[in-house]
Amino acid sequence: xxxxxxxxxxxxxxxxxxxxxxxxxxxxxxxxxxxxxxxxxxxxxxxxxxxxxxxxxxxxxxxxxxxxxxxxxxxxxxxxxxxxxxxxxxxxxxxxxxxxxxxxxxxxxxxxxxxxxxxxxxxxxxxxxxxxxxxxxxxxxxxxxxxxxxxxxxxxxxxxxxxxxxxxxxxxxxxxxxxxxxxxxxxxxxxxxxxxxxxxxxxxxxxxxxxxxxxxxxxxxxxxxxxxxxxxxxxxxxxxxxxxxxxxxxxxxxxxxxxxxxxxxxxxxx
Numbered sequence: 542x543x544x545x546x547x548x549x550x551x552x553x554x555x556x557x558x559x560x561x562x563x564x565x566x567x568x569x570x571x572x573x574x575x576x577x578x579x580x581x582x583x584x585x586x587x588x589x590x591x592x593x594x595x596x597x598x599x600x601x602x603x604x605x606x607x608x609x610x611x612x613x614x615x616x617x618x619x620x621x622x623x624x625x626x627x628x629x630x631x632x633x634x635x636x637x638x639x640x641x642x643x644x645x646x647x648x649x650x651x652x653x654x655x656x657x658x659x660x661x662x663x664x665x666x667x668x669x670x671x672x673x674x675x676x677x678x679x680x681x682x683x684x685x686x687x688x689x690x691x692x693x694x695x696x697x698x699x700x701x702x703x704x705x706x707x708x709x710x711x712x713x714x715x716x717x718x719x720x721x722x723x724x725x726x727x728x729x730x731x732x733x734x735x736x737x738x739x740x741x742x743x744x745x746x747x748x749x750x751x752x753x754x755x756x757x758x759x760x761x762x763x764x765x766x767x768x769x770x771x772x773x774x775x776x777x778x779x780x781x782x783x784x785x786x787x788x789x790x791x792x793x794x795x796x797x798x799x800x801x802x803x804x805x806x807x808x809x810x811x
Contacts, residue, residue, distance in 0.1 A: 547652045548711060549632060550576035553619050554640035555583065555762060561640040568644050574636075574652070579623050584615025595621055600728040604789040606772035606782055612762065613730050620707065620731045621724035628718035634659055635717070639708045641759045645752040651695055654686045655711055655748075658697070666716025666743035669700065669735060670709035670753035676702065680749050683811050699808050700747045701801045703736030709753030710735070716743050738804075739796040 550569060554562050562578060569576045584592075592598075595618045601608055609617070620637070627635045636652060638644075655668060682696035712720065723734055723741045738745050774782055 547574060547649065547656060548634040548636045550574050550636040550638060551579045551623055551627075552576055552638045552640055553579050553581050553623065555581045558640060558762065561759065565638065565640050565642065565644075572644060572646075572649050574649060576638075579619070579626075581619040582615045582622070584611035584613070584618070587611075587615070587618070592618070595724060595727060597726045597728050600726075602774055602778055603782065603785040604728055606774060606786065607769070608773065609730060616707075617724060617727060617731045617734075621721055624712070624717040624721035624724065627712065628714055628721055630714065632714070634711055634713055636711050637707075637709070638753065641756045641761065642708045643754040643756045644709075645754070647695060648752040651686055651748055651752045652711070655697075659713070664744050665746055666713050666719060666741075667735065667745045668697070668711040669704075669706070669745065669747045670711075670751040671700070671704050671706050671747050671749075672751040672754035673704060673706065676700070676704045676747075677749070679704065680747060681805075681808060682749070683746070683808065686748065695748055695750060695752065698747045698749050699804055699811075700736070700745055701804060703733065703797060705730075705732040705736070706755065707732040707735060708755045709751075719743050737796075739800045 552562075552565055552569075554565075566576070592614055596609065596614050598608055623637065634656065659665070679702035680698040680700060682698050684697050686695040686697055719741050720734065720743070723737075724731070727734060729737070734741065735745070772779070772782065
């Protein structure tokens with residue numbers, strides 16, 4: 542692969558979402574980005590045996606008080622299986638999109654520069670496209686993208702924190718292998734897993750401003766039940782939940798703060 546080649550694009554999409562597929566296919570063709578669809582999995586159609594290798598329901602309930610929704614489970618497994626495929630492919634990088642992503646005009650230039658950085662030996666396993674302005678305070682620009690002198694439009698940034706969003710990102714072959722391993726027996730949605738760098742061991746960055754945004758005008762295929770914060774537990778689980786929840790929050794806070802501090806110290810020498 543030359544420095545001018547672009548990563549292949551995989552669009553995760555349910556086969557029944559024909560209009561969404563047509564919309565993002567037309568946009569990718571306009572941008573000149575090669576792509577293929579990866580058929581997403583309907584979580585509600587899976588058996589318990591098919592779910593078990595990827596999702597740990599007991600841990601989820603004990604740590605969070607409720608299960609993931611079927612659509613969240615399907616999303617987790619869809620991304621995880623695609624990671625396995627990418628890890629087995631010789632291509633060094635891949636772009637993964639969900640079919641409700643909005644693609645900016647700068648995306649091909651950003652991808653070309655990411656490819657150039659990779660060819661020059663820049664280590665990274667995951668580059669996230671995160672469009673929520675609330676995360677700006679947790680980003681540190683490290684270098685300009687698109688080869689622009691002086692003020693630049695896009696920057697490769699370090700992410701300090703665990704923001705959500707898996708609608709667009711670039712993953713390396715090694716990063717895909719690590720994410721595939723971390724997505725086994727998981728108790729969290731796929732975008733939460735992306736932020737848990739202490740678990741995955743992946744060198745993770747973001748691009749700001751993001752050339753990929755979520756399209757909130759399109760109705761999500763994810764159930765609104767994922768926003769339900771009430772607990773749904775059995776009698777014994779309710780008894781131990783205050784303790785297991787406290788233990789998880791303590792663990793999460795320690796490793797989140799430790800990893801952020803370690804990255805800040807490391808990035809002083811970037």
